[in-house]
Amino acid sequence: MNMTISSTTGWTGRMVKALGLTLAGLVLAGCERPIPESVQSGYRGTGMAQIYNARLLEVKTDLNQPPAVIPSPGSEGPKASQVYKNVKVLGNLSVGEFNRLMVSMTSWVAPNEGCAYCHALPNFEDDSKYTKVVARRMVEMTQHINSDWQPHVAQTGVTCYTCHRGEPVPNAIWFKANHQPYGSNFMGDKAGQNEPSPVVNLSSLPNDPFTPFLLGNENIRLNGPTALPSGNRQSIKQGEWTYGLMTHMSTALGVNCTYCHNTQSFQNWEISPPQRTTAWHGIRMARDLNLTYMEPLTEVFPAHRKGPLGDVAKMNCATCHQGAYKPLNGAPMAKDFPELLKPALAAAKVAAK
Incomplete structure (x- = not known):
């Protein structure tokens, strides 16, 4: 009898110990390591x-x-437009500068495919490949960013690598969402809500917060500046779109709301951190690039490169930032490639050295 009690007691003790370890494991599983x-x-x-x-x-x-930089060969010698045919954007560069940029672009965008990704070899001047037409326009876009959007990119600037990271298609792009209404149109369009998407961190917020703000020009706010009924025309639905965009920006930059906002008043610009102004310009830069450079290329891109609604890929905050509050940890990308400024600014920058 004593042996049975002792055995039972021992078994119970082991079970209690195992249960305790299990509970401790569950508790610790919710903790982050390191602190x-x-x-x-x-x-x-x-x-x-x-x-x-x-x-x-x-x-x-x-x-x-950031990637390694090929040293500049200098601007001496004949111009690319004098030696090569059909050079429409970078003809003002020396042959050495031109070739350095082409080799760099290959490593930035298509290191596995090489020159043939854009060029119909051996005929380099041929424009028959859509990738060459797009690449030429993307060079112009990069020059526009570095020259005209310094309120957002400052002197740091961007190159093709900022978005592409060695891939022909950047891994952070977006298309218009094909929203599905509730069971019937009687319920209206649910605007992509309750369709969990990584775009909005798997929340129930509208899963395409980009079309209204990074393609359209909707107000990004939660409430109006005046009280009802005369001035406040903002709706809960608009607020949900805003929350969706803010969730994306937070994830794209790897920061929380207080990186750009002051908790005393999220709406008050006077007490906001300076990053909010930078972000304001970034939103407008993305909208400008999508409307001026990406959308006009719709007919150039083949069907397999378009979204479910037939639109081209577009950019958002994650396209450049990819989880870092400054793309490529703030590496000064443009300083080694003055040719990725608009020609007049590039010439002035070289003359100032």
Whole structure:
């Protein structure tokens, strides 16, 4: 009898111990390792802080390393337009500069495919491949960004690598969403809500917050500047679109809301961090690039490169940032490639050296 009790007691003890270990494991499973670091940017208790996990930050850092730069051969010698045929954008460069940029672009965009990704070899001047037509326009877009959108990119600038990262198609692009209404049109269009999408961090928010703001010019706000009924024409639905865009921006930059907003008043510009102004220009830059450069290429792209509604790929914050608050961790991409400025600005920059 004593042996039975002892055996039962031992078994119960082991079960209690196992259960305790299981519960402890479940508790610890909800904790992050290593302990996240908090970087405070406002008064204590205001929630003005950025939270970073060193393990996750290391991965983002590794993914945002800039590529090696081929040294410039200088501007001496004949111009590319004098030596090569059908050079429509970069003909003002020396042959050495032109070839360096072409080799760099190959490594930035199509390292596996090589020159043949854009060119109908051996006829380099042939424009029959859509990729060459698009690439030429993308060079012009890059010059436009570096020259005309410095309120957002500053002197850091961009190159093809900023978006492409060695891939022919950037891994962060978007198409118009094919929203499905509820069971019948009687219920109206649910605007992509309750269709979990990584675009909005798998939330129930509208899964295409880009069309209204990065293609259209809708107001990005949650409430109007005046009270009802005379001035506040903002709706809950518009607020949900805004939350969707803000969720995307937070994820794309790897930051939380207080990177751009002050918790005392998210709406008040006077007390907002300077990053909010930079983001304001970034939204308008993305809209400009989508409307001026991407949408006009709709007929150039083949069907397999378009979205479900027949539109071309477009850019959002993640296209450049890819999880870093500054693309490529703030590496100064444009300084080594003045040819990716508009020609007049590039000439002035070279003359100033």
